[in-house]
Amino acid sequence: MTDLAVLGAGSAGYAAALRASQLGLDVTLVDPGPLGGTCLHVGCIPTKAWLQSAKVRRTVLHAGAFGIGGGTGDVDAAAIRSHADDVVDQLHRGLSGLVSASGVRHVAAAGRLVGGTVVEAGGERIEAAAVLVATGAEPVTLGLPVDGERIITSEHALRLDALPRRAVVLGGGVIGVEFASLWADLGVEVVIVEALDRLLPSEEPALSKVLTRALRSRGVDVRTGAPVAGAEAGDGGVRVTVGHEQLEADLLLVAVGRRPRVAGLGLEEVGVELDGAAIATDADLRTSVPHIHAAGDVVAGPQLAHRGYAHGQFVAELVAWELGRSRHRPTLPPDHQIPRVTYSSPQVASVGLREDQAGPGARSVTYHLAGNGKSLIARPTDERETGMVKVVRSAQGPIVGVHAVGEDVAELITSGAMHVGWGAEPDDVVSIVHPHPTVGESLAEAILALGGRPLHMRVATDIG
Ligand SMILES: Cc1cc2nc3c(=O)[nH]c(=O)nc-3n(C[C@H](O)[C@H](O)[C@H](O)COP(=O)(O)OP(=O)(O)OC[C@H]3O[C@@H](n4cnc5c(N)ncnc54)[C@H](O)[C@@H]3O)c2cc1C
Numbered sequence: 272m273t274d275l276a277v278l279g280a281g282s283a284g285y286a287a288a289l290r291a292s293q294l295g296l297d298v299t300l301v302d303p304g305p306l307g308g309t310c311l312h313v314g315c316i317p318t319k320a321w322l323q324s325a326k327v328r329r330t331v332l333h334a335g336a337f338g339i340g341g342g343t344g345d346v347d348a349a350a351i352r353s354h355a356d357d358v359v360d361q362l363h364r365g366l367s368g369l370v371s372a373s374g375v376r377h378v379a380a381a382g383r384l385v386g387g388t389v390v391e392a393g394g395e396r397i398e399a400a401a402v403l404v405a406t407g408a409e410p411v412t413l414g415l416p417v418d419g420e421r422i423i424t425s426e427h428a429l430r431l432d433a434l435p436r437r438a439v440v441l442g443g444g445v446i447g448v449e450f451a452s453l454w455a456d457l458g459v460e461v462v463i464v465e466a467l468d469r470l471l472p473s474e475e476p477a478l479s480k481v482l483t484r485a486l487r488s489r490g491v492d493v494r495t496g497a498p499v500a501g502a503e504a505g506d507g508g509v510r511v512t513v514g515h516e517q518l519e520a521d522l523l524l525v526a527v528g529r530r531p532r533v534a535g536l537g538l539e540e541v542g543v544e545l546d547g548a549a550i551a552t553d554a555d556l557r558t559s560v561p562h563i564h565a566a567g568d569v570v571a572g573p574q575l576a577h578r579g580y581a582h583g584q585f586v587a588e589l590v591a592w593e594l595g596r597s598r599h600r601p602t603l604p605p606d607h608q609i610p611r612v613t614y615s616s617p618q619v620a621s622v623g624l625r626e627d628q629a630g631p632g633a634r635s636v637t638y639h640l641a642g643n644g645k646s647l648i649a650r651p652t653d654e655r656e657t658g659m660v661k662v663v664r665s666a667q668g669p670i671v672g673v674h675a676v677g678e679d680v681a682e683l684i685t686s687g688a689m690h691v692g693w694g695a696e697p698d699d700v701v702s703i704v705h706p707h708p709t710v711g712e713s714l715a716e717a718i719l720a721l722g723g724r725p726l727h728m729r730v731a732t733d734i735g
């Protein structure tokens with residue numbers, strides 16, 4: 272018997288386990304893989320390590336623009352991998368220590384539901400008061416013959432010991448854009464192919480435009496409105512069919528989305544309903560079967576590690592409350608309040624609603640980072656794009672969206688998430704002083720303008 276059995280020890284599952292044990296629940300965490308799941312081992316952390324190496328090479332190649340003698344920027348893919356592995360290992364050791372110190376029991380096996388809230392894993396039968404399914408997602412391959420060598424997914428891309436000379440990236444979403452950006456900066460000739468009419472199609476159109484111009488200026492061949500019809504691998508490389516055209520490359524990265532991992536979990540057998548490919552849940556992440564919850568990438572919505580953390584902690588608190596072990600009934604942040612960052616160069620970061628989603632009478636101000644000292648200092652002078660921050664408020668109401676593109680704009684979206692989450696009005700924020708020079712003060716500049724009192728920008732003073 273256990274209070275909570277968690278299937279999956281990724282961002283959602285381990286966050287649930289840690290929070291539940293803090294609340295005094297007995298927890299069993301089931302996962303056949305290493306603690307940490309996709310984000311730690313084959314997602315957020317190793318991709319950001321590769322992106323950092325790409326940024327270092329770019330800095331080295333542009334060092335002259337900063338008055339420093341440049342280097343050759345030779346690339347050692349195996350050494351980049353080893354740096355990424357070191358970071359992952361260190362975080363994995365830390366997480367394993369946290370989980371064992373918390374008293375959570377880890378069963379290192381795949382689990383499945385075998386009736387009600389009973390889980391079977393590694394030959395063991397675990398009866399639980401509540402179950403959380405947090406088994407994550409896996410790449411969609413569109414039936415393309417993924418072989419791990421010529422036609423690959425992001426997981427294979429992170430294990431490369433040598434970089435291709437020429438690569439086609441299929442999908443202009445988050446994974447496609449991050450790899451296109453980092454490979455281009457590491458000297459790979461990249462073609463990125465997106466079926467819809469722009470890269471990162473769910474972001475504000477202005478951000479996609481700046482990103483596309485920046486990638487093109489670094490030699491990336493960006494093709495939009497171009498669905499890929501097929502691909503064929505041979506000894507010498509891969510041939511990709513886009514419309515009537517054939518593209519030749521050393522490899523094809525398939526990055527067209529990730530689908531919830533729900534097969535083989537016994538969901539159908541115990542009556543857990545699906546909503547399309549994802550597990551159907553109510554607003555409190557309860558599935559159609561009492562006391563079975565779902566969290567993270569198995570639930571439809573943005574597939575992000577920090578959403579997984581929020582989901583996992585929420586379910587732990589809800590279960591503790593339902594079992595009478597906590598007096599606090601938790602609330603779940605809505606998906607649109609979850610910040611999104613694409614860590615390409617330039618970065619694209621946003622939270623809340625786009626202007627076209629913010630209702631009638633919504634107003635916005637766009638502050639161009641060409642006026643931001645910190646952004647100009649960081650930018651090599653031979654690069655034209657600096658980026659922008661756009662803030663959206665609902666009609667005479669609160670700030671409902673912050674959208675940014677530029678170097679290091681990920682750092683300002685945390686403040687954006689607070690403004691949107693707290694429903695702040697521009698007047699609530701204008702008296703908060705931001706440090707200078709920072710990229711973050713560009714958000715303050717846009718909010719000042721939205722509140723009708725611009726400082727370093729020329730806009731009509733009756734705005735907002
Ligand atoms: C290349 C890449 C880069 C990414 N970068 C970012 C980023 O920068 N920022 C960000 O926020 N998000 C990023 N993500 C997304 C992020 O990794 C996911 O949103 C997050 O990992 C989801 O957490 P989860 O707990 O739902 O699932 P996962 O982390 O996928 O964990 C699921 C776990 O379930 C386990 N499991 C599977 N089947 C069973 C079973 N039958 N029994 C028990 N356990 C099982 C798996 O072994 C796995 O450990 C990235 C993803 C990818 C692929």
Ligand SMILES: NC(=O)c1ccc[n+]([C@@H]2O[C@H](COP(=O)([O-])OP(=O)(O)OC[C@H]3O[C@@H](n4cnc5c(N)ncnc54)[C@H](O)[C@@H]3O)[C@@H](O)[C@H]2O)c1
Pocket residue numbers: 413441442443444445446447449464465466467471472497498499500526527528529573574575611612613614
């Ligand atoms: N920095 C981050 O937070 C981060 C990084 C990587 C991944 N992730 C998460 O992983 C998930 C998966 O990422 P992803 O980039 O694979 O999915 P995605 O949904 O972000 O993008 C997939 C893209 O592929 C395009 N596409 C689909 N079929 C196509 C075809 N036949 N031809 C051309 N284009 C096609 C889609 O229009 C879409 O733009 C995302 O939801 C994201 O949240 C997050």
